[in-house]
Amino acid sequence: MKAPLNRRVFVIGYAAATPLGRTFAETWDNAAAGRAGFCRVSRCSVKSLSNVVGEIPGWDPAGCDFADQKEAHCWNADFVILTMDVCRAALENSGLEINGQTGPRTACMVGSALNGTDAFRKAAEALRTRGSLRVSPYLLPNLCANLPASKAGMMLGFTGPVISPQGACASGNHAIGLGARMIRDGDCDFVLAGGVDTCIMPEIIYGFANMNATIKIGEKDRAFDDPSMASRPFSIDRRGMVLSEGCGVLVLACEEAVKAHGLVPRAEVAGIGWTSDAFHFTLPARPTIVRAIRDSIYDAGLHPDDIEYVNAHGTSTRKGDETEIDCLRTVFGNRISKLPVSSNKSQIGHTLGASAAIEAALGIEGMRRALILPTINHIADPGLGEIDVVPDKARQSGYEIFLSNAFGFGGTNCCIVFKGV
Secondary structure, eight states, X not given: OOOOOOOOEEEEEEEEEBTTBSSHHHHHHHHHTTOOXXXXXXXXXXXXXXXXXXXXXXXXXXXXXXXXXXXXHHSOSHHHHHHHHHHHHHHHHHTOOOSTTTGGGEEXXXXXXXXXXXXXXXXXXXXXXXXXXXXXXXXXXXXXXXXXXHHHHHHHOOOSOEEOOOOGGGHHHHHHXXXXXXXXXXXXXXXXXXXXXXXXXXXXXXXXXXXXXXXXXXXXXXXXXXXXXXXXTTOTTOOOBOBXXXXXXEEEEEHHHHHHTTOOOOEEEEEEEEEEOSSOSSSOOHHHHHHHHHHHHHHTTOOGGGOOEEEOOOOSOXXXXXXXXXXXXXXXXXXXXXXXXXXXXXXXXXXXXXXXXXXXXXXXXXXXXXXXXXXXXXXXXXGGOSOBOOBSSOEEOOOSEEEEEEEETTTEEEEEEEEOO
């Protein structure tokens, strides 16, 4: 193998579709205003107390200008067309033109936790009610994890490697990390990296509810009359995450290509730390999470004291939030009481494989605007000790280096340090 080029890697653009907005701009404006994107589920019918979710407002695959009714019917795993839409928006945001020179040097890595589960349930229903010949011939491609990125390449014209990192709820960070490594080593010059999940369907809602991962909202819960209060990371009354759909894509580029093509860097991918727990399929393990955090800081050539903000995984589960704060306290010591640690999931919910990419983009935008997004719905939990979760309102405060955490089922951890430029 050839020696790695050890090139610096920059973020030059990003896009997202979230419960706070169909575009990144809408998402940012609503996040900065302290709003949440939650509602009673409307995409399907469920009889569950876990019936508050995050849905992308106005999302309709057939509404995209590149996807008519036939395209939307054939590609009925919604993560396919959603990824195509967000990849296109990310490229536009970056200013990168895909042509004969850049196309072969552009890769795409979009991870997902659930992939085309919705296409499978539609095929199963067709088989049950209409017979075997009504199972779509597009079913198997719809289930392939790499198809969203592949379809984006067919539409946009890039021909570099297409891969779907499968890191459960850390998939977005794994995509960014792997993409950054490929650029660093010289395998490509540009990478569209991110995550996607379209998970609002009965089986998934019931599955999360039955494993007590999502919040069950009874009449006495403060979110009963106001769904916006359902996700409350680090709060004393946190009772589980809010299941959400979404997609986030960052465009990465090597330093040389940024200069050669007159592109504008937004942030540098400075350090990556990734581990696995070898412990439990859902419960987090402190030692390996601590190692992932420390490794990301070490990889960036930094010290824990250099980190100015933490974009937390912060799912709003009792065990998960407690473990994350405990790990941060182990890494940062007493400084944790003054280090801003906020969770975008308080406003967006848990978009599973998309969450880390969306949160990275929000963290970078906040760094550029000198604004730390809040943890809304917060009621202090004395059991977590003294922590600054940036409660309820965004805070005007500059930061140049931040840590973005992501952890997933199966004990998969990926933490990334981003630096300002």
